[in-house]
Amino acid sequence: MTRYGFIGTGSMGSMLVRKFIGTGLVTPDAIAASSKSGVSARELAGTTGITATPTNREAAENADVVFICVKPVQVRSVLKEIRDVLKQDALLVSIAACVSLENLREWAGDHVHLIRIIPSVTAEENAGISLVAWGRSVHPEDKKLVLRLLNAIGTAVETDEKNFDLYTDLTSCGPALIVSMVQEFAASAVRTGAVPPEIAEYLVRETLIGTAWILDGNQTTFDEVIGRVATKGGSTEEGVKVLRARLPETMDEVLKALDAKRKVTAEKVAGGE
Numbered sequence: 001m002t003r004y005g006f007i008g009t010g011s012m013g014s015m016l017v018r019k020f021i022g023t024g025l026v027t028p029d030a031i032a033a034s035s036k037s038g039v040s041a042r043e044l045a046g047t048t049g050i051t052a053t054p055t056n057r058e059a060a061e062n063a064d065v066v067f068i069c070v071k072p073v074q075v076r077s078v079l080k081e082i083r084d085v086l087k088q089d090a091l092l093v094s095i096a097a098c099v100s101l102e103n104l105r106e107w108a109g110d111h112v113h114l115i116r117i118i119p120s121v122t123a124e125e126n127a128g129i130s131l132v133a134w135g136r137s138v139h140p141e142d143k144k145l146v147l148r149l150l151n152a153i154g155t156a157v158e159t160d161e162k163n164f165d166l167y168t169d170l171t172s173c174g175p176a177l178i179v180s181m182v183q184e185f186a187a188s189a190v191r192t193g194a195v196p197p198e199i200a201e202y203l204v205r206e207t208l209i210g211t212a213w214i215l216d217g218n219q220t221t222f223d224e225v226i227g228r229v230a231t232k233g234g235s236t237e238e239g240v241k242v243l244r245a246r247l248p249e250t251m252d253e254v255l256k257a258l259d260a261k262r263k264v265t266a267e268k269v270a271g272g273e
């Protein structure tokens, strides 16, 4: 039986544990997990049947696969703590943004195989993208195992690590960015004074869900969806023209802001906690 260790059982770590168990690919008795205070790990153990360990070292020492699910700035100290108990040839999977494969190699040592993944909250619904970048020494069977797990809770996209930042904006940050845009759409309707916030949110939310189904169902392209609604000479077309005139600048600013923040985090990551 492949044994798993999870260090960090916050939002993403606990989701991965729950989802991997839900797929049936991993059984609760194969998972040991730890967290800083121990509270979230014990809660997760209570609801899933995994083992919560009092220390990170105990979560890592018997694991064939160790998922690092702490905040980027915490990765260095966690790896320092578990480095000497990691099994020879253990697979270390980091989900942390801004922590490079090179950082991981330096902090974890050469005796482990490294993989970086960036999951998305969309995995909660077995949808969306998990990005994957392979470390140099990773084995074909490591790749097979990780792809099997990630493809069971969405779609794994393998890519070079150099693409991670921008792809992360689109996939992992995407849900918050997309919903923020849609929220502004509803807020605009509310500002007319003709619709209460809860009705506007309901109408836009159901429309967003329906649009996602259209995109998914027939593999419809963005242009096809726009073309079906914003017909020539109609009022929607006028709205689309405004968006196309104004949004590019805003979206460029959004990506620049994400990039700037990432650079600050990357500097902190190198120093650790």
Ligand SMILES: NC(=O)c1ccc[n+]([C@@H]2O[C@H](COP(=O)([O-])OP(=O)(O)OC[C@H]3O[C@@H](n4cnc5c(N)ncnc54)[C@H](OP(=O)(O)O)[C@@H]3O)[C@@H](O)[C@H]2O)c1
Binding pocket: 007, 008, 009, 010, 011, 012, 013, 034, 035, 036, 037, 038, 039, 040, 041, 056, 069, 070, 071, 072, 074, 077, 078, 095, 096, 097, 098, 118, 119, 120, 121, 172
């Ligand atoms: N949120 C997202 O959508 C998303 C998407 C992709 C990747 N990520 C990455 O996922 C990672 C975790 O993010 P999150 O949103 O799950 O954060 P979170 O909810 O704050 O969870 C962080 C977890 O790390 C634990 N922790 C902190 N220091 C620790 C230590 N020294 N030893 C053991 N555990 C420690 C915390 O323990 P306690 O429970 O005791 O506080 C908590 O369980 C980040 O690196 C982030 O870049 C996040």
